[in-house]
């Protein structure tokens with residue numbers, strides 16, 4: 140046994156310390172029998188009193204266990220027990236950030252993920268997956284991998300990807316900008332975080348649609364913003380309700396409001412742009428599925444209507460390709476480019492180059508646009524099937540919104556109460572239908588219960604069957620809802 144005494148303090152303390160280090164570094168393993176005191180005396184030349192004192196010290200600290208008639212054994216578990224206790228014992232939040240994070244209960248949870256036990260899933264958090272696009276992505280990644288430069292990628296994102304995105308959004312979304320205005324990020328989540336760090340001080344007011352995409356709301360809250368909701372109706376955010384109060388930033392999904400699917404009307408777009416200009420406020424335009432053509436006229440981006448440069452446009456490939464690709468982009472206001480780059484650098488220095496090169500290739504080769512066209516046409520068929528299926532009894536009272544674009548619609552059930560909705564979800568699950576409440580997207584409880592009806596994972600032929608089963612469950616719930624409810628009596 141190779142033990143070095145460090146000459147600090149009394150001899151028994153030095154021996155105990157040397158043994159402890161050997162145990163902690165793994166040189167003496169858990170369960171090992173350490174030399175009897177007599178042998179240790181012979182090995183080290185220390186007195187027996189010193190060795191016994193060192194062993195007793197280690198026993199007291201839980202590193203050694205003495206077994207009568209057998210010797211002393213290393214008991215590392217004592218150490219892990221104490222550290223496990225230390226870890227499992229909840230410590231008070233150490234920063235304002237952690238304090239806020241602890242207040243946000245659903246942090247990191249992704250609602251709307253497919254429940255594998257159901258046959259028909261109206262899931263909405265995943266785009267429509269096609270084996271063709273996954274195979275193409277795999278081929279492109281393999282093809283470009285040998286040419287990826289091994290040095291640190293540019294903080295702002297690879298210039299070739301920025302150029303490809305620039306051309307794409309100019310053609311498809313009417314956005315006039317420079318490739319240098321584009322910042323590549325790893326999705327909307329990071330886009331919002333970087334934007335918040337550039338614009339928001341603690342407790343700055345930020346307006347968000349109510350209901351809204353929970354990811355955006357939670358990031359803003361984590362960054363310390365004072366987030367408040369502005370109601371949405373069939374024409375999008377009720378912009379007039381903003382006029383009475385100041386807000387530093389307004390977050391909107393104008394092309395296809397998430398989750399209601401409303402399109403922000405032209406008049407409200409103009410009013411919002413005027414508001415931002417007049418109040419020196421900023422606007423985040425989250426165009427998460429703007430690349431999918433609508434049944435009606437394609438909706439122009441808010442950014443393309445903005446003469447004052449107050450709109451920060453955010454795009455993501457999560458819905459148009461798949462979320463695992465973790466790529467998105469921000470069109471930055473020119474005067475704040477440096478600040479955006481500082482905030483992005485602080486997040487992660489730069490994004491991996493391989494995915495960026497592969498994405499560039501997907502766009503430049505036309506594969507991405509082809510995929511968009513194919514997906515859009517498939518989704519349009521499913522939207523039609525959804526609308527038709529809901530036109531029959533027993534859905535007369537059900538109101539659908541957002542059925543003219545995207546990959547989900549919202550079904551409002553005015554005759555049910557929230558507790559009936561939970562029952563509806565349970566009944567549907569028994570029949571093999573995966574339903575998802577829209578509740579996670581409301582800051583305050585909605586007046587009317589509603590469902591998110593995604594159709595990216597359900598074939599058009601299956602839609603009438605699945606909606607039929609939903610009808611049966613709704614019928615059963617209504618019957619239950621009409622039965623007298625037990626009254627709460629307070630005595």
Ligand SMILES: Cc1ncc(COP(=O)(O)O)c(C=O)c1O
Pocket residue numbers: 264325326327328329352354392397425427455456457458462466467
């Ligand atoms: C409104 C909205 N924006 C953006 C996203 C995509 O987020 P990310 O790019 O971080 O994957 C989603 C995903 O569900 C969304 O619903």
